[in-house]
Amino acid sequence: MKRFLVWAVAGISLVTLFLISPITNLASAEEATRPFCAADSFCIYADAGGKGTSLTYGKDAKPVLTYSSLNDQVSTVVNNTEYWACFYEDFYYGGTTIQAIQPGNWHDLASLSTKLDEKVSSHKLAKSKAGCFTGYERCPNGTLCLFTEVGGRGEMLSSKADLGNYGTAMDNKVVSVANYTDKHACFYTAYNQAGTLIVGNHTYGKYVVLRSDSTVIPDPFNKYLSSHKLVTDADLCPTSVAPNN
Secondary structure, rough: OOHHHHHHHHHHHHHHHHHHHHHHHHHHHHHHOOOOOOEEEEEEEEEEEOOEEEEEHHHHHHHOOOOOOOOOOOOOEEEOOOOOEEEEEEEEEEEEEEEEEOOOOEEEHHHHHOOOOOOEEEEEEEEHHHHHHOHHHOOOOOOOOEOOOHHOOOEEEEEEEEEOOOHHHHHOOOOOOEEEEOOOOEOOOEEEEEEOEEEOOOOEOOOEEEOOOOEEEOOOOOOOOOOOEEOOOOOHHHOOOOOOO
16 A cells, blocks of 8 residues: 555656646746846847847836837847836837837737837837826926827827917827816817817817816817917816817
């Protein structure tokens, strides 16, 4: 009986080793192929497998809104920071595709579902994965910021005063807003704080974003804003009507 128990224990040990060894070997293989990147940094590489031209960024480095080198060339990312590394297909955190690389991880971009291999144009670090999908933090305190994409992403126009004409840079392009001023922002579809939108039986005038708020502009105002005014009380928003631009 004792001999049987000894063999039974030995058999269990062999099974345990058989189950654990492949996992251990896989982990070792992964580490062996992991491209080098310094601690508390994240690195980008032009070629798969962490080869080719590379750039290294410390965890406290400023976000890169426009790539001057390796634009549309990044193939591998190694993230050795405690933050999420966020990569975007367009400048200013723009584009329809975002790739978030979790802390302590690395990937060849071609192997991921977003397929951003050789398509990355800007990046930043974020404390959470959700932080990769917003760019409102670019707006300074005391400032009203307009963005061409949802969540404060895309190109930005900042202002601390009334604007009667957004010009070609932002006219009819505003998709989201961060109002970090101490006033409410009244938005209009025409120049000089005027204009209306008619949709079916409804006529829409101003759209208001309260102080300290950040939001995506809803329909029908989305991509139809041309001017704004800052007021201490939302009831003070001008209501004059003029032809749309």
